[in-house]
Amino acid sequence: MANILVVDDEMGIRELLSEILGDEGHVVTAAENAQQAREFRAQSTPDLVLLDIWMPDTDGVTLLKEWQRDGLLNMPVIMMSGHATIDTAVEATRIGALNFLEKPIALQKLLKAVQQGLSRTQEPPRPTAPLYHARPAASPSTSDQAAVAATTAYAPGLQTGIAPPAPIAPASDSHLFGLSFDLPLREARDAFERAYFEHHLVREGGSMTRVAEKTGLERTHLYRKLKQLGVEPSKLSKKG
Known part of the structure; x- marks a missing residue:
């Protein structure tokens, strides 16, 4: 304990x-x-x-x-x-x-x-201490080494297996995937998560087991998250 x-x-x-x-x-x-x-x-x-x-x-x-x-x-x-x-x-x-x-x-x-x-x-x-030390003059493999260094530096010594997030392409205006960048951060995050889970629920025909597997969440956590976001799986399953 x-x-x-x-x-x-x-x-x-x-x-x-x-x-x-x-x-x-x-x-x-x-x-x-x-x-x-x-x-x-x-x-x-x-x-x-x-x-x-x-x-x-x-x-x-x-x-x-x-x-x-x-x-x-x-x-x-x-x-x-x-x-x-x-x-x-x-x-x-x-x-x-x-x-x-x-x-x-x-x-x-x-x-x-x-x-x-x-x-x-x-x-x-x-x-x-500095994260990086000076390197010799560039060689053909320098760019590859830098890429590896940037990736491993994301979380030195961590054992969770979390990979660096994929880069996000810049939007041409203040909207991306239907979400407004003018929203407060919390509202924008909730809107994205709501759309994310609704997408998977429709795709999996409302199956909480398959959605849990796809999203990497434990079922209890998934139920809590959907309730928090106001997402109703029973209604979305009919759209699948």
Whole structure:
């Protein structure tokens, strides 16, 4: 049993992670923003922290830097995000994050990352150092080596098997796939996720089992996500 701190501004994510980790026998404390996480950390040291990157008051990377600066980064920290860039993931792991999980988080990846975090002896904070060293003059294979370096730098030492996100082609205007870039981030993300799950539900004839396999989600997580987005599988199955 471990004491785990979950920091995420989305109530659904906090509840889901608390339920899953609680079923595994852990004691979970949930914080909805960086300030609550600071207050908890000032009183005790958790065995593990699951920290969201994008939060309204202070983002997770900034909070991670604060803990490192104040000598409080002496516990494993796993970063979470559904839309982090490669640079953000690299920066978080360079500061001292142990791992990075991409949302929506598959159950097995979550449990594996938590197990690894709890079983690993926390190393002292690493000094800030350049990510890359100067290289000799370009050779025919230099571009290939750079590509490999950029890929592996996405999450050094991570064991989750998460590949770097595919590059997104720039849109010619403020819309992409019917989504307006003028929407607030949360609304745009919800709109995309709603369209994503509706597409798969129609394609799979409303079969939650096949949709769970296609999207890489555990069924319980999938049901919760659809309910949160207001998607009704029974209606979409008739369109398939």
